[in-house]
Amino acid sequence: MKRRFFVFLLFSLVSIHAFGLELRGSWQQGGVIVGKVPDGSQIEYRGKKLQLSSLREFVIGLGRDAPDYATLVVIDAQGGRTEHKFAVKQRSYNIQRVTGVPQQTVEPDPEQVARARREAQMAADARKGNLPLRFFAQEFVWPLVGPITGVYGSQRVYNGVPNSPHYGVDIARPVGTVVNAPVGGVVTLVHPDMFFSGGTLIIDHGHGLSSTFIHLSEILVKKGDEIVQGQAIAKVGKTGRATGPHLDWRMNWFEERVDPQLLVGAMPSQ
Template sequence: MFRSLSLVLFSLFTLFSHASALELRDPLTQGALVRAKVQPGSQVTLNGTPVRLDEAGNLVFGFGRDAPLNQLVAVIAPSGEVTEFPLTLTKRSYLIQRIEGIARRIMEPKPEDVARARQDSVQVKQARATDSDRTDWQQNFIWPLTGPITGVYGSQRVYNGVPKRPHFGVDVAAPTGTRVVAPADGVITLAVPDMFYSGGTLIIDHGYGVSSSFLHLSRLLVQPGDEVRQGQEVAEVGATGRVTGPHLDWRLNWFGQRLDPQLLVPKMVEKP
């Protein structure tokens, strides 16, 4: 009996020590940004790829819209001990949105428009590839504005009956000129007033590969290199680019992984 009790206690201790080795702050689901903590001085990999840590052992990673449900985090303690944590993501289902009346130029862009869009894409990818030492991603994010949510992350859009790629942001409808604020501290890495598809476009680097993108803006109030604080006004809502009406399209990235901003913020409370 003593042997059995010892095994039980040993198992509980092992589970406890494993659980304390990787503290998860956010839910494990497709589309999630996950903030976590390990023992300072450790090394961490996600599916074999190194993930950077700050001095306190904080780290961040993300899972795309259709990420495999089985993931593996490995933690190498300062002692050299390796602990593996199999993670199981929650599978999500996504809405199908049908939008009619899209102009032919949008559905069938001219060669010069395609070339311009490709140049825009290069700029955006470069900004989202930023791997700065900022740790603003540790903040509790806030909504950049309030209003009716007219588009959600992951939804499949069908334009004029033709299925297109999924939507990777959350759309908040608001009149043109409505002020947009920074959801967390950061630094501006891209500010372009008129991209082909996204119109006025702003990207805020929150550090460690985490960034917020604002699309279809009518006015930019900041420029690249500006540091911004959470709640600071950075732009105004518009209907620029290829859209059907004024709204903010807010996107969240961990490097090239497109994530769901709504998972980071509380339920929106609209102003009366």
């Protein structure tokens, strides 16, 4: 079978139409790409065919450490395969090295570690779904307005031991400030008090794309609820291992951690 190869070197925000393949999003580490294929076609990424919406839309997420290139394969109605290769912009992250930290901070209590692992598995299970929802294709908005105090990808190294990178965007607001849904979805996890993340809420936007909101003081929805953009879903808190009141908003495409800021742009003026 004849193959055709087309290479696109794309960085930052893009919106393109090429050979029937429509794409919009950010081809950089942490980016989310929403696409659409022609009638009768399928799309393949990393060796797997992706779910398509009723409008033939799909979504992929590029992780924090995504490689230099990503390839999408369009399979037409006759089985012909066209490969589209995209350059992925590599990002520089803020790495802080901290020494003199008490060893119990670097090596938590084994019971706490066991609890945290159980809770992490609960969150991972809540993100596994491939629900046939198309909220992922909507334009995202900020869940609240406030100062940004933490960004995606940053990392601390304590006494030479790397901590897990920060995968969300932190927004500082007083306890009790209402958090609104950045886009519609279905609630897949509600937990009042996880060890690290405190009050935790996960919303599935469809096709593997989900939002996680943590350190919440109160959650206003329940598991299984279908919500709409702008709906009040929770309140800001300082629960879990938070050092002060703020919202930590994170996003996943299945197991890939993506950057919410790349979907919403600059923070509006307060």
